[in-house]
Amino acid sequence: MKKVEFFFDVGSPASYLAWTQLPKICAAKGAELVFRPMLLGGIFQATGNASPAAVPAKGRYSSIDLGRFAHRYGVPLVMNPHFPINTLQLMRAVTGVQMRHPERFESFLAQLFNALWVEALNLNEPALVGRTIIRAGFSIDEVLALTNELDVKAQLRSTTDEALERGVFGAPTMFVRDEMFFGQDRLVFVEEALS
Known part of the structure; x- marks a missing residue:
């Protein structure tokens, strides 16, 4: 079966926009969407890349451009005033x-993306993270325990390292076979690669 590997970080508004479109694209093309959570901060540190927000003029333009894509896709997007989020x-x-509760993964991810890029919550604040976790149907203790498991930490590091080895420098990055596509504005090329 054809597949799209989706390397992403929830702190990236472009990852959010790609996430709103990739399930439809994959369904239309008969492809599997494979979620590959990575740590964007680690990618930036290793590659010397930085958020567009690090360059004020580019940051202002990026916000406008992302808004245009949200309008085109027919999805809500509120640029988070607390950006960047750790x-x-x-x-x-x-x-x-994803590792322990795969059946609940997509709804959990939806809660996080919506909290960050629709509600524009400050998820640097533990209380707001807790509220988001509870809305996703988990207890705070349950999720805190997951974040402290050694194999969970190792898996996130491993996926981030794999992304780097494959040439990833930002989020979102999609792969169709070995062909890499960076940015939510490249989804048309992802569709073509699946055809």
Whole structure:
């Protein structure tokens, strides 16, 4: 079966936008969507890349451009005023839920993406993270335990390292076989690669 590997971090608004479109694209093309949670901060550190927000003019433009894509896709997007969010614990939680509760993974991911990019919550605040976890149907203790499991931490590191080895420098990055596509604005090329 054809598949799209989706390397992402919930702290990336472009990852959010790609996430709103990839399930439809994969369904239409008869492809499997494979979620590959990685730590974008680790990618940036290893590659010397940085968020567009690090360059004020580019950051302002990126916000406008992402808004245009959200309008095109017909999805909500609120640029989070608390950006950037430290996503280490969030991405450990995403990885842990994917590993231990795969049947609940997509709904958990949806809660996080919506909290960050629709509600624009400050997920640097533990109380707001807790509220989001509870809304996703988990207890705070359950998710905290997952984020502290050694194999969960190792899996997130391993996926991030694999992404680096494959040439990833930002999020989202998609692979169809060995062909890499960076950015939610490249989804048309992902569709073509699946055809």
